Amino acid sequence: MLGFATPAGVIAGEVGPGHVSRSVDAAAQWLKPHLHHLLDHPLLGELEDRGAVRKSLDHWLDTVAESVAHGVPSTTAALRAIDSTLNGKNLVWAAIKGLVSGLSRTVQVALVLLILLGLVLGPILLVLALLVLLVAGLVAAVRAATR
Numbered sequence: 001m002l003g004f005a006t007p008a009g010v011i012a013g014e015v016g017p018g019h020v021s022r023s024v025d026a027a028a029q030w031l032k033p034h035l036h037h038l039l040d041h042p043l044l045g046e047l048e049d050r051g052a053v054r055k056s057l058d059h060w061l062d063t064v065a066e067s068v069a070h071g072v073p074s075t076t077a078a079l080r081a082i083d084s085t086l087n088g089k090n091l092v093w094a095a096i097k098g099l100v101s102g103l104s105r106t107v108q109v110a111l112v113l114l115i116l117l118g119l120v121l122g123p124i125l126l127v128l129a130l131l132v133l134l135v136a137g138l139v140a141a142v143r144a145a146t147r
Helices: 018-041 049-070 073-086 092-102 103-144
Strands: none
Touching: 018 049, 073 092
């Protein structure tokens, strides 16, 4: 643990996208000076171009904040997975929920319909597969008996 105080409101539960983007902005603004402080650590004395690394870190943090603000599903899923891992919960389920929450309503409805279609057609396809195996077995038995 580095001993830094976390910004208020960064760790949020189930909140709206506006609140989350403000929280990510706050976390990014909090994280930038701490990462810059770590770059000045004596153990990194051999690091030649600290300015370029600082620029890259700032750009990366800004990119993450922008993608959360715009509701990019993959970023939302990744952040939910990280949050659930830190809280000791199932990260796969949290990532799936984050991914689905970042999708548009039309895509969410299409996904639900696709899942329902799979649940309805699954047993039918299983019965058809068993019938094909039964017919193939009968054909093989008849061929073997006629030889």
